[in-house]
Amino acid sequence: MKQTSPFDDLLRGVWKENPVLVQTLGLCPTLAVTNSVANAVAMSIATFFVLVGSSFLVSSFKRYVPNEVRIATYVLIIATFVTVADMVLEATVPGIHKALGAFVGLIIVNCIILARQEAFAAKNPVGRAVLDAVGYGVGFTITMLIMGTIREVLGSGTFLGFHLFGPHYEPWVFFTLPPGGFITLGSVLLFLGWHKERRAARARLRTRPLEAVERVAA
Amino acid sequence: MSEPHGHIHGAPAAPGPDVATSKLLRTLALAGAAAGLLIVLAYGWTAPTIERNKAAALQAAIAEVLKDPAQCDTLFVNGSSLSPTLPAGADPKTARRVYLGYDADHRRIGFAIPAAEPGFQDVVSLIFGYDPASKQLLGMKVLDSKETPGLGSKIESDTAFDNQFGRVVAPLTGVKSDRYNPQDRHQVDMITGATISSRAVIRIISNALTQLGPALDSYSEEKRP
Numbered sequence: 232m233k234q235t236s237p238f239d240d241l242l243r244g245v246w247k248e249n250p251v252l253v254q255t256l257g258l259c260p261t262l263a264v265t266n267s268v269a270n271a272v273a274m275s276i277a278t279f280f281v282l283v284g285s286s287f288l289v290s291s292f293k294r295y296v297p298n299e300v301r302i303a304t305y306v307l308i309i310a311t312f313v314t315v316a317d318m319v320l321e322a323t324v325p326g327i328h329k330a331l332g333a334f335v336g337l338i339i340v341n342c343i344i345l346a347r348q349e350a351f352a353a354k355n356p357v358g359r360a361v362l363d364a365v366g367y368g369v370g371f372t373i374t375m376l377i378m379g380t381i382r383e384v385l386g387s388g389t390f391l392g393f394h395l396f397g398p399h400y401e402p403w404v405f406f407t408l409p410p411g412g413f414i415t416l417g418s419v420l421l422f423l424g425w426h427k428e429r430r431a432a433r434a435r436l437r438t439r440p441l442e443a444v445e446r447v448a449a
Numbered sequence: 450m451s452e453p454h455g456h457i458h459g460a461p462a463a464p465g466p467d468v469a470t471s472k473l474l475r476t477l478a479l480a481g482a483a484a485g486l487l488i489v490l491a492y493g494w495t496a497p498t499i500e501r502n503k504a505a506a507l508q509a510a511i512a513e514v515l516k517d518p519a520q521c522d523t524l525f526v527n528g529s530s531l532s533p534t535l536p537a538g539a540d541p542k543t544a545r546r547v548y549l550g551y552d553a554d555h556r557r558i559g560f561a562i563p564a565a566e567p568g569f570q571d572v573v574s575l576i577f578g579y580d581p582a583s584k585q586l587l588g589m590k591v592l593d594s595k596e597t598p599g600l601g602s603k604i605e606s607d608t609a610f611d612n613q614f615g616r617v618v619a620p621l622t623g624v625k626s627d628r629y630n631p632q633d634r635h636q637v638d639m640i641t642g643a644t645i646s647s648r649a650v651i652r653i654i655s656n657a658l659t660q661l662g663p664a665l666d667s668y669s670e671e672k673r674p
Contacts, residue, residue: 298468315487
């Protein structure tokens with residue numbers, strides 16, 4: 232496997248291989264609990280904790296785990312972290328814990344986490360595995376924040392509970408409901424796709440301007 | 450990954466195809482034991498706070514379903530009667546309780562009765578206010594449920610559904626919206642798309658009243674001035 236710098240390990244998951252926006256993994260929590268910024272942040276913190284903790288343990292003990300039982304062991308490790316995160320959330324932020332409902336428990340089957348264990352943490356040293364997990368956790372958090380902000384601002388007229396538009400704003404409740412989640416995610420992905428295409432087109436123009444001009448002329 | 454089997458884990462490739470079963474068992478047993486230990490530690494650390502939060506939530510729920518009582522007595526269910534003290538031999542943690550609320554003039558408002566039964570996915574626990582003299586419900590609040598998000602979970606969030614329990618009279622019957630008659634004070638208009646969860650709420654209340662009805666009635670009568 233090609234060696235990459237620690238910086239690459241960290242940044243890969245944040246943007247270039249963003250788990251949600253590029254790989255479209257972990258869509259269930261992204262759609263389900265981003266109806267407010269507070270829920271999105273709590274979910275992101277819980278997922279970050281589980282991802283980093285699991286990657287650390289899986290990478291630390293990879294030599295001692297036989298190939299045949301590796302998936303069972305990963306799931307056990309992930310489930311343990313999720314259970315701990317669930318109890319800590321219930322003790323510290325009971326309101327948010329109630330709002331997140333079953334989705335905290337469902338972090339166990341979040342494919343971002345299992346995929347990072349199988350694809351990276353189980354094959355790389357502890358330091359790189361943790362950096363990779365931090366990058367992916369931050370990438371997931373960024374997506375959750377984008378979704379939560381759009382949906383709360385439009386759907387409730389608030390940001391983290393603070394009213395933004397005064398009493399005359401009629402909240403666009405649609406955005407806090409499930410269809411609003413799909414529309415928001417679709418729009419964000421569409422915008423990013425459009426942005427990527429445009430950048431690629433500009434790059435083509437820079438490297439081969441003549442060819443591009445000819446094509447336009449034709 | 451297109452690598453052949455067995456090389457991807459940093460461990461040297463095993464000479465034979467099989468790892469001893471005892472090693473597999475040992476690995477999983479050790480991982481399980483460590484996981485169990487971690488969970489027990491986290492539980493020990495968080496349980497007191499969670500209990501405190503739940504007690505505070507229960508107090509708030511009692512205040513809500515009894516419309517802010519000035520005073521509230523805890524009564525223990527002892528067979529078919531209620532007693533202000535814990536019945537002999539009962540476990541203080543699991544003993545069934547009801548709460549009797551009084552207004553500022555020390556008149557009875559009614560009982561707040563917690564109850565829990567299986568809903569669509571998991572146990573739904575709720576608390577409701579009930580006045581045995583008029584058989585009228587005073588309010589209902591779902592304390593905990595894991596019903597389907599967006600559908601069954603509406604039993605917690607649909608205020609139109611929840612507010613009905615402030616005016617209906619026992620015994621309750623759940624009806625679908627197209628057959629709902631607002632004049633009939635026994636009818637509860639169920640949530641469209643959440644029929645099973647709505648029925649569960651009605652069933653929980655009805656069963657609690659069947660079980661506790663005689664106790665509530667007798668306590669009302671013997672203490673009535």
